[in-house]
Amino acid sequence: MIDRHQIEQAAALVHSVMAPTPHLCWPLLAERAGCELWVKHENHTPIGAFKVRGGLTYMDDLKRRAPETPGVIAATRGNHGQSVGFAAKRTGIPAVIVVPVGNSREKNAAMRALGVELVEHGDDFQEAYEFSQRLAADRGLHMLRSFHPMLVAGVATYGYEFLSARPDLEVVYVPIGLGSGICGMIAARDALGLKTEIVGVVTEGAAAYKLSFEQGKPVSTNSADTMADGLACRVPDPGALEMILKGAARIVAVSDAEIKAAMRHYYTDTHNLAEGSGAAGLAAILKERESLRGRRIGTVLSGGNIDLDLYRSVLNEA
Known part of the structure; x- marks a missing residue:
């Protein structure tokens, strides 16, 4: 487990290189979602992503x-x-x-x-x-694997920033690739002693972590077919799954079409660029809009790195 001391040590290092990223409640986006929606902008790092x-x-x-x-x-x-x-x-x-x-x-x-x-x-x-x-x-x-406790300690600093500033968030939706992002959010929540519900988000075409969560053990898939390349995982990491099983409330699957719509909404409602994985949390919130009405909800725009041609095609589908 990643404790508060480890996260604060990691934060001191991270903040010596980059400033904390903003967390914002955009009026148009909140209106669309039907709730008080706070976005943690990890698309505003030196590489355009939380990693x-x-x-x-x-x-x-x-x-x-x-x-x-x-x-x-x-x-x-x-x-x-x-x-x-x-x-x-x-x-x-x-x-x-x-x-x-x-x-x-x-x-x-x-x-x-x-x-x-x-x-x-x-x-x-x-x-x-x-x-x-x-x-x-x-x-x-x-x-250097994509999931490791030291990586999680560093990634947890974004969750620590977010939840320290907004301890009143009821639910936070986090996209799942190999798992460092959601595990970092879980570690931050637990380090702060909060009760925030954490919901993971995968795509329907790359649902290994949802299947694994439901069965309580690693379940691999034969393919990971999705335009959201950051979520294209077909073999879950056992260490990540163990932490997710202990700390996440559930995992939601969204379609590529729902992700593309969320990417367009980020542009029209906030003028922020979101790659597919970065928009997955918003896609899940909009999918579950009725059950979230009037509540205080958070998500992470985990990255904005998308090729121009692909982004143009997503916008043109509107």
Whole structure:
């Protein structure tokens, strides 16, 4: 478990690099949702996503524990890789990032701009991840997985900021990729001693964590078919699932169409850019609008990194 002291230590590091991100209640969005809706804007970090917090914390710890580390390697669909690249550049440790073939061009470009060695392999995240493990062994690199307690401690700082400022939130909706985001929110809530209900959000085409939550054990799927690449997980992490089973109230599945609508609403109602995973929490809130009417609700806009062509197509579907 991640305790309050660990989160506050991580926050001191994170805040030495970036300011706390804003949390805002947008009138048009609240009107649309039928509730008092607060948005934590993790699209306003140096890499445009919440993941930067975990990368900073993990790499700082690695640099102190093993200063002679020859390099790290990670698999990603983009935001975890940007986080690792950002933190690796800061610590001076080389980074290799493996992405699936056909990954977001703009996320790939952002990672290369951070100085990583980018390798394309496989049809999805899981295949890229399995290849990165083999490459780590072949090249003697430190494997930096997408879920680790040190990453969760760093990511928990966004939840700690949010819930410290809004302890009166009744429910918070959090998207689930491999699980660091929702586990960070759970850790922050528990560290603050709050009763806030935390609801996870997945897509219908990548429902591994929902199936796992319902069965109480890891359940893998054969595919993770969704336009929200940050949620495209088909093999749950057992450690993440254990924490989610203990700390989340439930998990909601939304469709890609509902996510695209939420992306458009973020633009029209707040003029904020949201990638698919970043809009999933709002999509779930709008799906459950009637049961939330008049309540005080929160969600995280976890990232805004989306290719121009894809975003244009989402807007044009309106």
